[in-house]
Amino acid sequence: MIKLGVLCSGRGTDLQSIIDAIADGKLNAEIAVVLTDKPNVMALERAQKAQIKNLCIDRKKFDSKADFETALLNELKAAGVDLVILAGFMRILSPSFVHEYKERIMNIHPSLLPSFPGAHAHRDVLAYGVKISGCTVHFVDEGTDSGPIIMQAAVEVKDDDTEETLAARVLEQEHIIYPKAIQLYVEGKLEIVGRKVISTP
């Protein structure tokens, strides 16, 4: 069984979609550990409720990013994690961390990459005035939101959307495609060829 290590920063609804997909038998994986970079966030409560090992590695308690990432890596390795899942984890991982789990880190981003990378995707989408947005599951490389794309889903942007209404519409799709993308990985169906991901039938 593939062991997942899920990294979160907040509310944890993407985490919940993975917990639920496993419970429903749609995702054949085990969440070995949930780690957060902040204390007292809902993601920890969700993990607790599902009886999954969970731990806050509080970024504020570390002098450097390197020390913080070493602590994360130690926990992931101790839990025997095969695939790292970034689920609303609002920090950029350094190249050395990415190398440790090369081609074994997935992220979900709330826009149709390569449009609107970064921390304020919905705000940027609304400011630009695009008519379609969505979400993207991708492998993490050394850049920001730049790795090979695994799966995307589109949603309409409405004239009266706010960041909140758009985020809610996109989240519905996130909760569908993230577990599916992880299941493809579990089935060994994702092949990275250059910057493309080919999903074999």
Ligand code: GAR
């Ligand atoms: C999700 O919309 C996810 O795509 C986004 O944060 C939200 C987390 O929601 N991630 C990023 O913006 C990463 N740069 P959640 O805490 O309810 O899962």
